[in-house]
C-alpha cells in the first residue's frame with residue numbers, strides 16, 4: 304500500500320497466462336490448428352488469404368511507421384503489433400457500408416478497408432488524413448479517450464432511424480471503459496437499440512496502468528450486463544475468432560441473429576429478434592510501446608511479452624492457411640511482396656501531400672477567436688515576407 308492506501312500496481316497480475324481464461328472464444332490454437340469444438344468460419348479461400356494479406360500489410364506498415372518516426376518523417380505513432388488480428392478480423396466481418404470509428408491503434412481496420420495511403424498523412428500532421436477516410440465509411444481517428452463513443456452511437460441510431468441496414472463498429476481500449484462517455488454511449492445504445500458493436504481492445508494496459516487498476520469487474524465484457532445487452536470475450540490475436548464473433552454480433556445488431564429477445568420490451572412478434580448492440584472484449588497484447596514517445600520497460604517486465612508473442616496473429620493465420628493447404632511458400636512470399644508494395648505506395652502518397660501552413664488553423668472554429676486570428680495573420684504575413692521555403696524543415 305502507498306500513502307494513499309492504494310495497492311501498488313503489479314505488472315504480474317495483468318494476464319500472465321494468455322491461455323488460462325476459459326471464457327475467451329477461440330477458433331485456432333497457438334499453432335494455427337482449429338480447436339476441436341470450434342467452428343471455422345465458412346469463407347472462400349480467397350477471403351482467408353485476404354485476411355492474412357491484411358495482417359501482413361498491417362505489420363509491415365507498423366514496422367515502417369516506427370522507422371519513419373525515428374527518421375523524423377512522422378511525428379508520433381501508436382504501434383499495433385500483436386493487435387492486428389482483432390482489427391483485421393472484425394473488419395472483414397462487416398459490410399463495406401458499415402461504419403468504423405476507432406481510437407488510434409486499430410490500423411488493421413483501415414488496412415482492411417484499403418485506405419492506408421489516404422490515412423497515413425494524419426500521422427504526418429496533415430488534415431487530409433482525417434478527411435479522406437470518411438469516404439470509406441471510417442470516422443477520423445480519435446485521441447481523446449472514449450470521446451468518439453457517443454458520436455458512434457449517434458451515427459448508429461441515425462442508421463436505424465433512417466432504416467438503413469448499417470451497423471457501427473466502434474473501437475477503443477480497456478482504459479476507455481473508465482470514462483463517462485463509455486457508460487453514456489453503452490446506456491444509450493442499450494435503451495434505443497442503436498446497432499453498435501462496442502469493440503473493446505483489452506491489451507492489459509492503458510499506457511502504464513495495468514488492467515487490475517483499471518477495473519474491479521471480473522471482465523470488461525461483463526460490463527454489458529449493466530446496459531441490458533450481451534458481452535463476449537474473444538481472443539483478439541485469433542483473426543478467425545475475431546471474425547466469427549463480430550459477424551454474429553453484427554447480424555444481431557441488424558436484427559438478423561439467431562436468438563430472439565425482447566430486452567427492449569417492444570414485444571415484436573415478426574419472427575426476427577430485436578436488433579441489439581453488443582460489447583466485444585478482444586483479449587490481446589501490444590508487443591511494443593504505447594507510442595513512439597513511450598518506454599514500456601519503465602512499467603512492465605520485457606519477459607511478460609513472451610507468452611503473448613507465442614500467440615502472434617500472423618504466425619497463427621499463416622500456419623492455419625498452410626495446414627489447410629490454402630497457401631504455400633510461394634503464396635506467402637507473394638503476399639509479403641504485395642504488402643511491401645502497398646505500404647511503400649502509401650508512404651509515397653502521404654509524403655507527396657503539399658500542405659498549406661494555414662491549414663493548422665482550420666476545422667476547430669467556425670469563426671476564429673481574436674487571438675487565433677491574430678496568430679494566423681501573423682503567420683501568413685511572415686510567409687508572405689520570407690516565402691514558404693523559409694518555414695520548411697531542412698531534410
Ligand SMILES: Cc1ncc(C[n+]2csc(CCOP(=O)(O)OP(=O)(O)O)c2C)c(N)n1
Nearest residue numbers: 408446447448476477478479506508509510
Ligand atoms: C480524455 C483523455 N484522457 C487522457 C488521455 C491520455 N491518454 C492517451 S492514451 C491513454 C491510454 C488509453 O488506454 P486504452 O484505452 O487502454 O488504449 P490503448 O492505448 O491501450 O490502446 C491515455 C490515458 C487522452 N488521450 N484522452
Ligand SMILES: [Mg+2]
Nearest residue numbers: 476477508509
Ligand atoms: Mg489498453
